[in-house]
Amino acid sequence: MRISFHGADRGVTGSCHLVECAGTRLLIDCGLYQGGHSLEEENAEPFGFDPADIDLLLLTHAHLDHCGRIPLLVRRGFEGEIITTPASRELARLVMLDAAGLQEEEAARNNRRASRHGRKRRKEEVPLFTVLDALNSLDAFGRSAQYGERLSLAPGIHATFLDAGHILGSASILLELEEEGERRRVLFSGDIGNGGRPLLDDPEVATDLDVIVMETTYGDRDHKAMQPTVDELYEVINETFRRGGNVIIPTFAMERAQELLYFLRAGVESGRLSQSTQVFLDSPMAISATEIFRRHQEAYGDATAALFQSGEDPFQLPGLHFTRETAASMSLNRIGGGAVIMAGSGMCTGGRIRHHLKHHLWRRDSSIIFVGFAAQGTLARRIIDGASTIRLFGEEIPVQASVHTINGFSAHADQRELLDWYRRTGGASITYLVHGDEDAMAHFATLLEGTEVRMPALHAGHDL
Structure with a gap:
């Protein structure tokens, strides 16, 4: 039995872990690196293993940094089965097709720009993977995993998906491994959710573990409590409207967009926000994700499920507008004030948000609200860190x-919640920390007791 690490190692993005047991090779996730140009180049590098040798891929959830290299994996020879939850299956399809389309557009744009300026290239820029590659990868999705169901994957290998409470359909994955009389219980945390949220249940854990592979994105800090967070959102919106400006929110299409709609609806219903508040969800992907969220009511916590059962839609408010078409998105630039505009991507690495930033960053009456993690090297991180100017579209x-x-x-x-999750598992002999900036990971390691903590390097392998 052996485990090796091929992404999100001493970094936040690109999750990909390989487990070998009893002649079977399986991956946990195959995500895209996100951030600076060097990470983009790393996506095109060899995986660190032969995709054709992989028998199974277990997908924890549908965020791009966990599923984004699946089309490339398939193009390079993977012919195995992908297993994930029903909601993650639908969301991953959306995410991969969107990423492929964006990459095709960017490659075409860069080639046109190079041609226009007379630059000589050794070869034409090509996308990391195409829409056709993404479509082909959908054929690999096989069985769907229900939370708590013990799946037999191969002789000596069983997997159980547990609700991770991170986004719709997200899971931690317990692997039960047996080879030559040796047994190991290995828990992959996936991304662990922020508990006490209105939409999803709190994260579940497994116990009696030998090995834990755990994310540490926020291993060095605590979040603001939910109620003060919502209060601040309402205050920023109201103050911006009083100044006559617009509120721009770079928004992740899955979970963040839907949670914001939930709280904006609650703000209007409670009178904390004006009944005339106009909200524009300017993201075809987020609009489609919201429709998927409505279809998977089995994945919600009790309070949200009860809303659906009573005939209410927790994502609908009077002044909500969905803007799918490019022309509709461009028309938002003519709105002088009084609008909340939510657009992707959340880290401002692409998508429509960059156009809205171009039209609002220079306006003293407008506000930009960041509501999620911004990786090093991203445009969002540069703005958060206090850049005085930003280069957009030349x-x-x-x-x-x-x-x-x-x-x-x-x-x-x-x-705090990472520590609580870990303690509820009862710990393990060995704990691998992944999916975090190295400083955050190192800090979190000092808080763990009774376990051997390892922070694996990229492509490092360890016997189980």
């Missing part, structure tokens, strides 16, 4: 809008 844009970071909306557990 222009230097001064940052004069009011910038707010409201991290209580994070879908990730904070340090």
Whole structure:
């Protein structure tokens, strides 16, 4: 039995872990690296294993940094089965097709720009993977995993998906391994959710473990409590409207967009926000994700499930507008004030949000609200860290809008909740820390007791 690490190792993105047992090779996740240009290049590098040798892929959830290299994996030879929850299956399809489309568009745009400026290239830029690659990868999705169901994967290997409470369909995965009389129980945390949320249940755990592979995104800090977080959101919106500006929210399409709609609806219903508040969800992907969220009521916590059962839609409010078409998105630039505009991507690495930032970063009456994690090297991180100007579409844009970071909306557990999750498992002999900045990971390691803590390097392998 052996485990090796091929992504999100001493870094936050690109989750990919390989387990070998009794002649079977299986992956936990195959995600995209996100951030600076060097990480983009790393996506194209060899995986650290031969995709053709992989028998199974277990997907914890549908965020791009966990599923985004699946089309590339298939293109390079993977012919095995992908297993995930029903909601993650639908959301991953959406995410991978969207990523492929964006990569095709970016490659075409860069090639046009190079041609226009007479630059000589050794070869034409090509996308990491295409829409056709993404479509082909959908054929690999096989069985669906229900929470708590023990699946037989191969002789000596069983898997149980547990609700991780992170986004719709997200899971931690317990592997029960047996080879030559040796047995190991290995728990992969996936991304652990921020407990006490209105939409999803709190994260579940397994116990009696030998090995834990655990995320540490917020291993060095705690989030603001939920109620003060929601209060701050309402205050920023109301103050911005009083100044005559717009509120721009870079928004992750899955979970964050839906949770914000939930709280905006609650704010209007309670009178904390004006009945005339106009909200624009300017993201075809987030709009489609919201429709998927409505279809999977089995994955919600009791309070949200009860809303659906009573005939209410927790994602609907009077002034909500869905803007799928590009022309509709462009028309939002003519709105002088009084609008909340939510657009992707959450880290501002692409998508429509960059156009809205171009039109609002220089406006002193507008506000930019960041409500999620921003990896090093991303545009969002540069703005949060206080950049005075930002280059967008060939222009230097001064940052004069009011910038707010409201991290209580994070879908990730904070340090306190990570420790609580770990303690509820009862711990393990060996704990691997992954999916976190190295400083956060190292800090969190000092808080764990009674276990051998390892922080694996990229492509490092260890016997189980």
